[in-house]
Amino acid sequence: MRSRPDPMAKIADGGGNADENRDADHSLRGFLGYNIKRANLVVQGEIRATLEKSGFRTASFSALVLICDTPDMTQTQLASALSIERSGVVLIVDDLENRDLITRNRVEGDRRTYALRATLAGIRMRDKVFAQVRDAEDRLIAGLGEDDITAAQRVLNHIEKMAAK
Amino acid sequence: MRSRPDPMAKIADGGGNADENRDADHSLRGFLGYNIKRANLVVQGEIRATLEKSGFRTASFSALVLICDTPDMTQTQLASALSIERSGVVLIVDDLENRDLITRNRVEGDRRTYALRATLAGIRMRDKVFAQVRDAEDRLIAGLGEDDITAAQRVLNHIEKMAAK
DNA sequence: CGTGATTGTTACTTGACATAACAATCACGC
């Protein structure tokens, strides 16, 4: 009785895929990798939407926050912290510098490296967007218990520590 | 006393970025989007490593599972379930069909669509790889409490439901 | 039966990365 698709069950899958997907993937739901992927998709989408109102991509805003928190950071350090290649941070730092949010400063003793430092405007921008992102996330987790969230953080951090070894 | 970086804290960021990143990003740690992203990175990496031993990418194995669970599925339905475009499933279904894991069957009444169905080999493959992925995930969450995991699942599913609306 | 929508398909574009090579600079042994 399952093999013959009920004519009533017209797929009608147009845009609202949330309905018929709800139980079509019950096998994959058992994988936490699947659940993380899908949750990550909406979180990143929401954050991206929030950030682009201020002209940031996820990586560039993360870079600004890191530079604010760790003044005189090096581009190589930034690459390591962002888990991307050095060549990638060049574009990001270029952008932040062009918008006068950070400055590249020469450092005495090593003329190869730049000491990255946020400007006052950069710090103000960080604070403003930081709050916006927090609001966006709060809206996503509204209705959840505080203990559930800390438990989730515990699980996520544990998984991250288990990186292939 | 936080502003002046301790000279002892020499960055020394060579390859092992897990150490100096631990507290360099404490601001970003407050965002669950950040934690999800990083955890997702290692989970997907682990799953990818597991799947590629059997010649799958994440999407193609998800497709196989979905087709096993929902026989006579349509490619458009599959695209919706995978949250990708129809043009993308063509390559995936091509691959699965070439490996004799599924078959494209014509359906009476609508000569446009294919009814996707897993072969016996496809079902066996699904079961085998399914167990491997579950083992890989179990290794990642080893040491965590059962209640923590269910709480995490609750949080993740809640977030997913909150998709931009 | 004819207009418009849907399905699978192909070709093209795009975006975000990594890789590779390079000049300038540093570290360090001799």
Add this chain to the structure above:
DNA sequence: GCGTGATTGTTATGTCAAGTAACAATCACG
């Protein structure tokens, strides 16, 4: 001091996944 090798920022190039656009075949439906 000097020369070899490593490091930093940079540019150019490649790659890979996923999306867009267009198309023929087919269906729905007035």
